[in-house]
Amino acid sequence: MNIRLYNARIMTMERDCSIIPDGEVWVNGNEITYVGETWNRPKNGEKEAAVRWDREIDLNHDLVMPGFKDAHTHSAMVFLRSAADDMKLDKWLNELVFPKEAKLTSEDIYIATKLAILEYLTSGITSICEMYLDPYAIAKATEESGMRCVQCGGMNDFSQSVEKHREWYEKLNNGNSLTSFRLGLHAEYTCSKELLEAEADLAHELKAPVYAHNSETLKEVEECRERYGMSPTEFMELTGLFDYGGTFFHGVHVSDRDLDIIQRLNIAVVTNPASNAKLASGIAPICKYQERGITLGIGTDGPASNNCLDMFREMFLVTALAKLKEGDAAAVDALDVLRMAVSGGAHAIGLYDCDCLSVGKKADMIVIDLHQPNMQPLNNIAKNIVYSGSKSNVKMTMIDGRILYEDGKFSIGAEPEDIYRDVQKIVGRLH
Amino acid sequence: MNIRLYNARIMTMERDCSIIPDGEVWVNGNEITYVGETWNRPKNGEKEAAVRWDREIDLNHDLVMPGFKDAHTHSAMVFLRSAADDMKLDKWLNELVFPKEAKLTSEDIYIATKLAILEYLTSGITSICEMYLDPYAIAKATEESGMRCVQCGGMNDFSQSVEKHREWYEKLNNGNSLTSFRLGLHAEYTCSKELLEAEADLAHELKAPVYAHNSETLKEVEECRERYGMSPTEFMELTGLFDYGGTFFHGVHVSDRDLDIIQRLNIAVVTNPASNAKLASGIAPICKYQERGITLGIGTDGPASNNCLDMFREMFLVTALAKLKEGDAAAVDALDVLRMAVSGGAHAIGLYDCDCLSVGKKADMIVIDLHQPNMQPLNNIAKNIVYSGSKSNVKMTMIDGRILYEDGKFSIGAEPEDIYRDVQKIVGRLH
Numbered sequence: 001m002n003i004r005l006y007n008a009r010i011m012t013m014e015r016d017c018s019i020i021p022d023g024e025v026w027v028n029g030n031e032i033t034y035v036g037e038t039w040n041r042p043k044n045g046e047k048e049a050a051v052r053w054d055r056e057i058d059l060n061h062d063l064v065m066p067g068f069k070d071a072h073t074h075s076a077m078v079f080l081r082s083a084a085d086d087m088k089l090d091k092w093l094n095e096l097v098f099p100k101e102a103k104l105t106s107e108d109i110y111i112a113t114k115l116a117i118l119e120y121l122t123s124g125i126t127s128i129c130e131m132y133l134d135p136y137a138i139a140k141a142t143e144e145s146g147m148r149c150v151q152c153g154g155m156n157d158f159s160q161s162v163e164k165h166r167e168w169y170e171k172l173n174n175g176n177s178l179t180s181f182r183l184g185l186h187a188e189y190t191c192s193k194e195l196l197e198a199e200a201d202l203a204h205e206l207k208a209p210v211y212a213h214n215s216e217t218l219k220e221v222e223e224c225r226e227r228y229g230m231s232p233t234e235f236m237e238l239t240g241l242f243d244y245g246g247t248f249f250h251g252v253h254v255s256d257r258d259l260d261i262i263q264r265l266n267i268a269v270v271t272n273p274a275s276n277a278k279l280a281s282g283i284a285p286i287c288k289y290q291e292r293g294i295t296l297g298i299g300t301d302g303p304a305s306n307n308c309l310d311m312f313r314e315m316f317l318v319t320a321l322a323k324l325k326e327g328d329a330a331a332v333d334a335l336d337v338l339r340m341a342v343s344g345g346a347h348a349i350g351l352y353d354c355d356c357l358s359v360g361k362k363a364d365m366i367v368i369d370l371h372q373p374n375m376q377p378l379n380n381i382a383k384n385i386v387y388s389g390s391k392s393n394v395k396m397t398m399i400d401g402r403i404l405y406e407d408g409k410f411s412i413g414a415e416p417e418d419i420y421r422d423v424q425k426i427v428g429r430l431h
Numbered sequence: 432m433n434i435r436l437y438n439a440r441i442m443t444m445e446r447d448c449s450i451i452p453d454g455e456v457w458v459n460g461n462e463i464t465y466v467g468e469t470w471n472r473p474k475n476g477e478k479e480a481a482v483r484w485d486r487e488i489d490l491n492h493d494l495v496m497p498g499f500k501d502a503h504t505h506s507a508m509v510f511l512r513s514a515a516d517d518m519k520l521d522k523w524l525n526e527l528v529f530p531k532e533a534k535l536t537s538e539d540i541y542i543a544t545k546l547a548i549l550e551y552l553t554s555g556i557t558s559i560c561e562m563y564l565d566p567y568a569i570a571k572a573t574e575e576s577g578m579r580c581v582q583c584g585g586m587n588d589f590s591q592s593v594e595k596h597r598e599w600y601e602k603l604n605n606g607n608s609l610t611s612f613r614l615g616l617h618a619e620y621t622c623s624k625e626l627l628e629a630e631a632d633l634a635h636e637l638k639a640p641v642y643a644h645n646s647e648t649l650k651e652v653e654e655c656r657e658r659y660g661m662s663p664t665e666f667m668e669l670t671g672l673f674d675y676g677g678t679f680f681h682g683v684h685v686s687d688r689d690l691d692i693i694q695r696l697n698i699a700v701v702t703n704p705a706s707n708a709k710l711a712s713g714i715a716p717i718c719k720y721q722e723r724g725i726t727l728g729i730g731t732d733g734p735a736s737n738n739c740l741d742m743f744r745e746m747f748l749v750t751a752l753a754k755l756k757e758g759d760a761a762a763v764d765a766l767d768v769l770r771m772a773v774s775g776g777a778h779a780i781g782l783y784d785c786d787c788l789s790v791g792k793k794a795d796m797i798v799i800d801l802h803q804p805n806m807q808p809l810n811n812i813a814k815n816i817v818y819s820g821s822k823s824n825v826k827m828t829m830i831d832g833r834i835l836y837e838d839g840k841f842s843i844g845a846e847p848e849d850i851y852r853d854v855q856k857i858v859g860r861l862h
Contacts, residue, residue: 081807082814086750086764118804122823277751278818280760308805308819313744317751319517320708324752329711333517373549374739374822376512376851377858383513387709388739391805392553392823420807427808 001054001401003027003363008059009370009381010035012357013066013342017335017382025064026051027363030401035357062395063368063381066356067126068311069345071270072249072299074132075116076109077101079426080304089217089279097304100430106137111422113141118416119309120147121405124366124394129270129299129349131184131211131249133159135168143176145412146404148364150349152184152211152247155199156191162198169206178400182350184211185241188232189220193239200240209246209350212236215258216250217281233258242267247348249299251289252282259288268295268348271340273317274308275301283325286318286332297345298337312389315341319386334386367396432485432832434458434794439490440801440812441466443788444497444773448766448813456495457482458794461832466788493826494799494812497787498557499742500776502701503680503730505563506547507540508532510857511735520648520710528735531861537568542853544572549847550740551578552836555797555825560701560730560780562615562642562680564590566599574607576843577833579795581780583615583642583678586630587622593629600637609831613781615642616672619663620651624670631671640677640781643667646689647681648712664689673698678779680730682720683713690719699726699779702771704748705739706732714756717749717763728776729768743820746772750817765817798827 006024011017012035026034028051077097084096109132120128127148130138135151142149151172153165165183172181183203185191191199203210214232215221224232233254236242242265251269254262262269271284289296298318300309315337322332346355354362370381374388385393397405404411437455442448443466457465459482508528515527540563551559558579561569566582573580582603584596596614603612614634616622622630634641645663646652655663664685667673673696682700685693693700702715720727729749731740746768753763777786785793801812805819816824828836835842 079808080810082811082818085811085814085818086761089760092760115804115807122804274747274751277755278760280754280758280762283755303819306818307815308821310805310819310821313747316705316744320705320748321755323711324708324714327711329520329523329709330517331711371848371851373546373553373847373851374741376546377510377855379511379858380513380516383516384738387513387516387737388734388741390739390741390823391821416804417802420802420804424808427810 001027001029002051003401003403004053004056005059005064005367006038006056007061009061009063010357011063011065011382013339014356014358017338019063019381022061025357025365027398027401030363032357032359032361032363034359059367060371062370064357064365065368066342066354067364067366067397067399068124068341069127069129069297069349069351070120070125070300070309070311071129071297071345071348072272072301073116073128073130073309074302075128075130075138076104076112076132077302077304078116079108079112079423079430081307084304085307101133103430104133106134108426109134109137110141111419111426113138114145114412114414114419115423116303116309117141117145117147117412118410118419121397121410121412122391122394123310123312124368124397125309125311126364126366126397126399127346127349127351127354135172135181139172139176139179143178145414146178146399146402148178148354148399150180150182150351152182155185155195157195162202165199165202169208180350182211183208187213187216187220188224188236196236196239196241203241203244207244209244210241211247211249213250214248215253216276218253221253231255231258233261237261237265250276250281250284252276252284254285259292262294263292268297270297270299270345270348271318272299272301273321274314275305277317277321279305283321285325286322287326290332290336295344295347296340297348298341310391311341312391315386315389334383337386338382363398363401365398366394369393369395432458432460433482434832434834435484435487436490436495436798437469437487438492440492440494441788442494442496442813444770445787445789448769450494450812453492456788456796458829458832461794463788463790463792463794465790490798491802493801495788495796496799497773497785498795498797498828498830499555499772500558500560500728500780500782501551501556501731501740501742502560502728502776502779503703503732504547504559504561504740505733506559506561506569507535507543507563508733508735509547510539510543510854510861512738515735516738532564534861535564537565539857540565541568541572542850543857544569545576545843545845545850546854547734547740548572548576548578548843549841549850552828552841552843553822553825554741554743555799555828556740556742557795557797557828557830558777558780558782558785566603566612570603570607570610574609576845577609577830577835579609579782579785579830581611581613581782583613586616586626588626593633596630596633600639611781613642614639618644618651619655619667627667627670627672634672634675638675640675641672642678642680644681645679646684647707649684652684662686662689664692668692668696681707681712681715683707683715685716690723693725694723699728701728701730701776701779702749703730703732704752705745706736708748708752710736714752716756717753718757721763721767726775726778727771728779729772741822742772743822746817746820765814768817769813794829794832796829797825800824800826
C-alpha cells in the first residue's frame with residue numbers, strides 16, 4: 001500500500017519534540033519515503049511525482065508521531081485481568097497466577113495475546129517487548145495481527161533451556177521481519193548460578209545482549225545479598241551475562257554501585273511504573289538513570305499486574321512518581337518521558353529502524369486526535385500528550401505500513417468479539 | 432424526555448458494586464423511575480405500562496452506572512493546560528498562574544469552563560465541585576451546558592467577601608436546580624484570622640458547612656505552625672468555621688490530632704492524587720481516613736496542575752499511590768475507590784439525590800462500553816473500571832435526564848470547535 005497522510009501536524013522525534021505545523025508523510029510499502037512540510041505539487045507542464053496513492057488521508061491538522069514502544073510486557077496474562085487485585089504480592093503469585101498459568105495451552109496463549117494486541121493498538125503501541133511462555137504461539141498471534149514484537153527469553157530453573165534459546169534465536173530472528181528474539185532470563189532469584197553461566201556462555205557465543213527482570217522488589221535484592229553477598233546486578237555482572245549489553249526490566253531498587261555497572265555495561269532500563277505502584281514494589285530512580293545517560297524505556301508489564309496496556313497512563317506515572325520521589329515538581333520533564341516512550345523504548349529493545357519518523361525508517365506511526373477537549377488548547381502539544389493524553393486520542397495506529405486501527409475499528413484479521421468470547425472461555429475453563 | 436435503557440448490565444451502587452447482569456433503567460424527565468431486572472411486558476389482555484418512550488436504547492449489555500463526581504476542580508484554569516509544567520511550585524504560581532489569571536475576564540471564564548465541561552463529559556463526570564473566580568460566569572456556562580455544579584467560595588485576603596458569599600449563597604441556591612453554592616475559603620494561608628472568623632460567623636448564621644483547601648503541602652502546614660503554633664486544621668477548628676461540617680480539599684499532610692478533628696467535626700476529605708503528584712506535594716493518607724470512616728471523594732484539581740480532567744486516571748492513582756505509601760499491595764481496595772468516585776464524592780459535596788441509581792434519584796448516569804479490549808475479559812467489571820478504564824470507555828453521559836455526550840458527540844448547545852477556537856484566542860491574548 002502507498003499511503004499519503006496530509007494536512008498533518010508532525011512530530012518526527014528525530015532529535016526533539018518539535019512539531020512541523022503543516023506537513024505530510026508518505027508511506028510506500030512498509031517504509032517512510034517522505035516526511036516534512038506540505039509538498040507542493042508541480043505546476044502544469046512539470047512532471048508529477050510518479051507515486052500512485054492507494055489512500056490519501058486528510059488529517060485535518062491532527063498529529064502524526066512515531067508509535068509508542070511497550071518495552072516490557074507479558075501479553076497473554078490478560079486472561080487474569082481483574083482476577084486478583086488488592087492482594088499481597090506473594091499470595092497473588094502463588095495462589096492465583098502460578099496455578100492458572102500452569103494450565104494454559106499454546107492455543108490459550110495465542111488467543112490471549114491477540115486480545116492484548118487489540119488493546120496495544122488502541123493505545124498507539126506499535127512495538128512490544130514480550131516475555132512469556134511459548135514463543136511460537138506468541139509469534140503466530142503477533143505476525144497474524146501485524147504487531148511488531150521483540151520476544152525475549154525468560155529462562156528459569158523450571159522452564160526453558162539454553163538449547164531452546166539457541167533454537168528460538170535462530171528461528172525467530174530469521175523468519176517474519178516483524179518478529180525478533182533476544183536472549184533473556186526471568187530473574188536472578190529464579191535461576192541457579194549454573195543456569196545463568198550457561199546463558200552467559202550462549203550470549204558470548206552469539207555476541208548477544210541479554211534481557212532480564214532485575215531489582216523489582218527490595219525483598220529480591222535482600223535475598224540475593226543473603227545468597228551471594230552482593231546485589232543481583234553485581235552478581236549477574238560477574239557471570240558475564242551482560243558482556244554484550246542488555247536490558248533490565250524494573251530496576252526499582254538499585255545502589256550507586258549497581259548504577260555504575262549499568263552505565264559501564266551500557267545496559268538499558270525499562271521502567272514499569274503502574275505495575276511497581278500497584279504491587280507496592282516502589283518507585284524507580286529515574287533521575288539517577290537520567291543523570292548517567294542510561295537508555296530508558298517504558299513498559300506496561302503484564303496486564304495481571306497493571307492491569308491495563310495504556311502508554312498514556314504509564315507516561316504520566318513516570319514523571320508524576322519521579323516528582324513525588326524527588327519532592328521536586330521540576331523532576332523528569334514530560335518531553336524526556338515522551339522520548340522514553342518512543343525512541344528510548346525502541347533502543348532498549350534493540351529496534352533502530354522504527355524509532356522516529358524519517359525517510360527509510362519503518363512506517364510505525366500513530367495519529368493523535370487533537371480535536372478533543374483533553375488536547376485543547378494547544379499551548380504545548382507534546383506536553384498535552386504526556387499530561388492529558390488518553391487512549392481516546394488515538395485515531396490511527398499503523399505498523400510496518402499497515403493501518404491496523406483507525407477510528408475505533410481494527411484490521412488484524414480477526415473480529416474483536418470473537419477474541420473476547422474465546423478469552424472468556426479460557427477464563428471459564430481455568431476458573 | 433422519557434428514556435428507556437435496556438439490555439443493560441447495571442451497577443446501581445446503592446450499597447455495593449454488585450451488578451445486575453440483565454436489566455433496564457427508566458428515566459422520566461430528570462428522575463429515575465425504574466432500575467432493575469429486565470421488565471417483562473404484560474401479556475396480551477393485560478394493561479401496558481402507560482409510558483411513551485422518546486427513546487429506547489439497546490445497550491448490548493454495556494454497563495450503566497451512576498456518573499462520577501469530580502469533587503474538586505478549578506475548571507477555567509484549562510486555558511493554562513501545558514503552559515507551565517515541570518517547574519517548581521512557587522515559580523509556577525507566581526510567574527505563570529497569578530499574572531495570567533489577573534487578566535481573565537468573565538467571558539474568558541465562561542468560555543474556558545465550557546471547554547472543561549466537554550472534557551468532564553468524556554470522562555463520565557456528571558457533577559463537579561468548582562472553586563474559581565466569578566461564580567455567575569461559571570453558573571452561566573454550567574447551566575447552559577447542563578452540567579450539575581456545586582460551587583464553593585474561595586475567600587481570601589485579596590478577593591471575595593462575606594457580603595459576596597451571602598449574595599451568592601442566596602442567589603445560586605435558589606435558581607437553576609443544577610447549581611448550588613457552599614461557603615468556602617481558599618486556604619488558611621491566604622486568609623487573615625479576622626476573615627476566617629467573619630466567614631465562620633456567616634456559617635453559623637446560615638448553619639452551613641464550609642469548604643476549604645487544607646494541608647496540601649508540608650510548607651503550608653509548617654508556616655501555619657510558625658504563625659499560630661498549631662496546624663491549619665487545629666487553627667481553623669478554633670475559629671468555628673466547621674461547626675456545621677464541611678469539606679477539606681487535598682488533606683495530604685495531616686497529623687493524628689488533625690484526623691481526630693476531621694472525624695469529630697464530620698468533615699469530608701477530597702483527595703487529588705494527580706495534582707499532588709505532579710506538584711510534588713505528597714500522597715494523602717487514604718488508609719488513615721478510611722480507618723476512621725471519614726467520607727472521601729476524589730477530585731481532579733484544576734487542569735493547570737494535573738493537567739487533565741480524567742476520573743479514570745484519578746481512581747487508579749488513589750489506589751496505586753496508597754499501595755506505594757503503605758508498602759502494601761492490599762491497601763485501599765479498588766471497589767472502595769469506585770465508591771469514592773461516585774457516592775463518596777457526592778456526599779463530600781453535599782449531593783444526596785444523585786449518588787446512586789435508584790427510583791426517585793436524579794438521572795445522572797453513564798454507560799461504560801464493555802466491548803472494548805481494555806474491559807475484557809469480564810473477571811470483575813468494577814475492578815476493570817478502576818484498573819483498566821479509560822475515557823475511551825465512556826459511551827454516554829447523562830445529567831439530569833439529558834444525554835449530553837453519546838458516542839463521541841456532544842449536546843451542550845455549543846460546538847466543540849467553536850469553544851476550542853475561542854479558548855485558543857484567550858491563550859493568544861494572554862500570551
